[in-house]
Amino acid sequence: MMIPQKVADRLNEQINHEYMASWTYTAMAWTLERMNLKAFAKWFFLQAKEEKGHAEKIANYLNDQGGTVRLKMLAEPKSDYKSVEEIFQTALDHEKKVTKQVHEILALSRSENDPATENFIAWKVSEQVEEVASIEYLWSIVKTATSPKELFMLEGKIAKIVAKREG
Numbered sequence: 001m002m003i004p005q006k007v008a009d010r011l012n013e014q015i016n017h018e019y020m021a022s023w024t025y026t027a028m029a030w031t032l033e034r035m036n037l038k039a040f041a042k043w044f045f046l047q048a049k050e051e052k053g054h055a056e057k058i059a060n061y062l063n064d065q066g067g068t069v070r071l072k073m074l075a076e077p078k079s080d081y082k083s084v085e086e087i088f089q090t091a092l093d094h095e096k097k098v099t100k101q102v103h104e105i106l107a108l109s110r111s112e113n114d115p116a117t118e119n120f121i122a123w124k125v126s127e128q129v130e131e132v133a134s135i136e137y138l139w140s141i142v143k144t145a146t147s148p149k150e151l152f153m154l155e156g157k158i159a160k161i162v163a164k165r166e167g
Contacts, residue, residue, distance in 0.1 A: 001066035004112040008067035010105055011058055011117070016072050017101060018055035021094060022048045027077035028087045037151065039158035040084065043138070044091075046165055054124070061120050084151055088139040095135050099128040 001008065029044035059069045081087045102124045109117035138158070145151045 003062070003065035003067050003117060004114050007105075007109055007112050007114050007117050008062060008065070010108055011062050011067065012070045014101060014105060015055045015058050015062070015069060016074070017098065018051050018058065019071070020074050020077070021098065022051035022055065023074050024048075024077040024094065025051060025091070027079045028081065028091065031079060031081045031087060032084070035084070037084065037155060039155045039162055042162050043158055043165075044087075046162065047091075054127070058124075061117075065116065084142050084145075088135065088142050092132070092135045092139050095128065095131045099132060102128050 003011075025044045025048035029041045029048060032038075032041035032044060062069055078090070081090070102121060105121050106118060106125060109115075109121060138161075141154060141157065142151070145154055
């Protein structure tokens with residue numbers, strides 16, 4: 001195995017965190033669907049897909065380094081959100097937590113003299129800057145809505161953001 005065991009173990013934890021993020025964002029999307037906020041829901045479905053991709057990218061790297069991917073059972077994600085505001089606040093808190101986790105992987109790879117993982121995880125450090133900024137932006141838009149009617153009006157703005165993400 002080319003990767004230090006401590007780093008491999010920590011990457012396995014992160015793989016599971018990323019899958020849990022995907023699962024959590026999927027639950028958020030279904031809640032938004034139930035609220036008839038289809039564009040908001042679609043944004044979270046795309047986010048869930050992206051998080052799954054992150055898990056797979058880390059898993060592929062771990063395999064390439066001779067490590068073993070170990071998936072754990074995921075907890076049931078929260079599904080009883082009371083508001084769009086709660087969903088976005090939870091998502092923002094989550095992305096800040098993931099940022100901390102990624103920084104810990106970077107620090108561990110440095111302390112374990114693992115330049116390959118240090119180089120690899122740099123994409124995720126940059127990705128987290130984008131993730132937090134994106135959620136903060138959407139959260140700031142959501143906070144401007146003072147009524148359900150205004151939330152529905154924001155659907156058009158969110159739909160444009162989703163269309164850009166889809167390419």
